[in-house]
Amino acid sequence: KQWYQRRVxxxxxxxxxxxxxxxxxxxxxxxxxxxxxxxxxxxxxFVASSPFGLLAAAVLLANNIRDAGNxxxxxxxxxxxxxxxxxxxxxxxxxxxxxxxxVTGIVLMWEEYYPLLYLWLVAPxxxxxxxxxxxxxxxxxxxxxFSLTLSHYHLVGAVYLTLWTYCMQ
Numbered sequence: 385k386q387w388y389q390r391r392v393x394x395x396x397x398x399x400x401x402x403x404x405x406x407x408x409x410x411x412x413x414x415x416x417x418x419x420x421x422x423x424x425x426x427x428x429x430f431v432a433s434s435p436f437g438l439l440a441a442a443v444l445l446a447n448n449i450r451d452a453g454n455x456x457x458x459x460x461x462x463x464x465x466x467x468x469x470x471x472x473x474x475x476x477x478x479x480x481x482x483x484x485x486x487v488t489g490i491v492l493m494w495e496e497y498y499p500l501l502y503l504w505l506v507a508p509x510x511x512x513x514x515x516x517x518x519x520x521x522x523x524x525x526x527x528x529x530f531s532l533t534l535s536h537y538h539l540v541g542a543v544y545l546t547l548w549t550y551c552m553q
């Protein structure tokens with residue numbers, strides 16, 4: 385095989401969350417589009433687009449945690465399989481928490497975006513999503529984790545976009 389014929393097996397090499405983060409977050413999804421449209425680099429756009437990538441990676445990780453047993457039988461080594469259940473749930477909680485810290489950082493660096501702090505109003509739902517798999521019976525919580533995370537992604541995304549639209553006026 386030639387060098388250009390090699391396939392990168394993202395899911396098999398536990399790189400899925402990283403690729404999803406970069407596609408939906410800072411690199412391709414928002415940042416590159418902004419650079420191409422405006423022709424300039426902006427740290428604000430880079431930092432502001434990152435929460436979307438983190439939440440998208442959380443959705444993928446929730447799906448991989450749910451399917452970890454079947455993936456392992458098929459020889460697929462996702463991040464959830466490599467870390468194990470407990471560590472995967474901790475990474476999942478981190479992926480749900482980091483967007484709130486980033487938004488707070490944005491407000492601290494650029495004070496005119498203070499309305500973004502309203503995003504903290506949906507933080508209890510995020511906390512519920514992050515803690516529930518640790519506190520409930522594992523099979524029940526993990527079975528519902530993917531749909532709950534997807535709902536969380538839509539809720540936080542809608543609130544975040546609304547706040548950004550308000551700030552840009």
